[in-house]
Amino acid sequence: MLQNASQHVAAPVRIEAGVALQAFFAILLGVFVVGFAGFSQIDAVHNAAHDTRHANAFPCH
Numbered sequence: 001m002l003q004n005a006s007q008h009v010a011a012p013v014r015i016e017a018g019v020a021l022q023a024f025f026a027i028l029l030g031v032f033v034v035g036f037a038g039f040s041q042i043d044a045v046h047n048a049a050h051d052t053r054h055a056n057a058f059p060c061h
Contacts, residue, residue: 034058 037049038058053059 037045038053040046
């Protein structure tokens with residue numbers, strides 16, 4: 001009996017430097033925005049982001 005078998009080998013996933021750099025800066029921007037809104041003493045910024053912060057379990061008091 002003759003059997004045909006084929007193997008499929010997936011190519012390794014390679015993250016290019018540009019994608020990694022973009023991800024790094026996106027995370028950095030997110031941390032800055034959350035930190036600014038979370039610890040800002042400006043009432044307008046605090047009130048604008050208040051409910052969103054508490055909905056995401058981010059304390060502000």
